[in-house]
Amino acid sequence: MVAGLLLACGACATAAPAPVVDNTRWVGTWSTSQQLTEPANLPPAPGLPGNTLRQIVHVSTGGNVVRVRFSNLFGDGPMTITAARIAAARWADTVVAETARPLSFGGQPSITIAAGEEVMSDRLAFPLTPLQNVAVTMRFGAFPAAVTGHPGSRTTSYLAAGDHVSAATLDGAARTDHWYALAGIDVVDDDRAGGAVVTLGNSITDGRGSGTNRQNRWPDELSRRLRDDARTADVAVLNAGIGGNCVLRDCLGPAAVARFERDVLRQPGVRWMIVLEGINDIGQAQGAEGAQGVARGLIAAYGQMIDRAHAQGIRVYAATLLPFGGSFYDSPEREAARQAVNAWIRTGGRFDAVIDLDAAMRDPANPSRLQEIADTGDHLHPNEEGHRMIGEAIDLALFIR
Structure with a gap:
């Protein structure tokens, strides 16, 4: 009987310890x-x-x-x-x-x-x-x-x-x-109430036209506004912009469809994303057929992003593509492609919300161009005032849970 008890205790002593679960958010x-x-x-x-x-x-x-x-x-x-x-x-x-x-x-x-x-x-x-x-x-x-x-x-x-x-x-x-x-850089969310919005884009999101060491890219301007509102003060902003980036193919940096997993889905605490990307794809398209093919490709890629993000519980907001009239990208067929993509963004019903930056940033007298006050002079990239205007155009209610 004693031997049996010793065997039982010995089995207990060699049992594997319970795994340590790290519940840090x-x-x-x-x-x-x-x-x-x-x-x-x-x-x-x-x-x-x-x-x-x-x-x-x-x-x-x-x-x-x-x-x-x-x-x-x-x-x-x-x-x-x-x-x-x-x-x-x-x-x-x-x-x-x-x-x-x-x-x-x-x-x-x-x-x-x-x-x-x-x-x-x-x-x-x-x-x-x-x-x-x-x-x-x-x-x-x-x-x-x-x-x-x-x-x-x-x-x-x-x-x-x-x-x-x-x-x-x-x-x-x-x-x-x-x-x-x-x-x-990540922080521990002690009360498990915070969350992050990822801004996926190209040079406009990366900050082209903003001031060096001034931290006034449009995602920075959005971040300051979020901080100033008690309802959204715990919402972080993660900038996933790459200058010269494309959605459908590698231009500068990996294509957005290729980096989406790493730069959006794997970001800790991500709850929302804003996509403002596609202008480089359109701007490098050749001919009317090529431009319309790019427009169709962008719409399909946005749909894939929406499905993948929704599968992870992430809300997806689309920003309409900004005007580029007068820039080195400007041509009638490319402008037609931009209009086609923006029309789908506005009316396609796939996004959780639309941020109409085209409407906010275009010149009322010449809608294919940026407002002069917001233009760096290349007619493609917003200046510091333009970045401020983009940040102001985003409804903070989108980030209230």
Whole structure:
């Protein structure tokens, strides 16, 4: 009898422990879409291997616990981060030293990221306030020749030779208006009430025409409005714009249909998306038949995005395509394609809501053109006032649950 009891207790002692379930709910507060960096946008001297890079980003919502995502998605070899820190940015290349905290990866201060991979840092207690500028500083070891990054940062980064990760100021650092290897920052949503809207687009969403270091792209303008309204103050904005991007094929960066899974569906805490993309597809179409074929392709692609997003519980809002009359894209057949796409967006009934930016931004006296007050002068991209107008044209009620 005693032996039987001992056997039973022995079986209990060797039973596998119950798995630990992490119920943490993360929400992205800042992100940028990754692409293979073109030769003209590669890092300046002294280069990345062995050196320190400080990058400034503008978050949307705040929190008390963060994690940072690093990317080697388009690398042709491993990328080593020997040390990384996060801090509140003070100005230019200077951080608020007392706020600086080291990042870790599986408890270690360094990590090697394989080609084609992204990694998250460990969770870190770090007080993050809404609309704060944050500095992420990294020292690299080995770095691949093919550089993963985001050329259209509209924000200055600082590159210094050697190890200066802990320095408050990077004296003599080279400056470049690009981001490299930095993909996102998430916060813990303690009350599980927050959510994010992803803005999927091309150079207009990426911020072409906005001010360098002014953080006034239209998604930034939307974010400020969301923050000012108590009903939407917990809604984050994640910018998934890539300058020169197309929906149907690879132009600059992967086609929107190819990056949709990564840049929209996998974003933590995403509840909504706004799609403002297709003008580069139309603008590069050849002839009337080609332009109408592109219009049909865009409509089919939007439908696929809607179905995939709805399957994940994400509400999908479409912005009508802005006028481009007088630009290098302008032609009668391309304008007809834009009108066809906008007509489907408005009347097709597939989107959860329509944001009619065409109506908001066009010149009443010449509807095929942008309003002069909103035009950079190339008749395609909005200027800073135009970005403000886009942000103002979006109904905040779309983000009230």
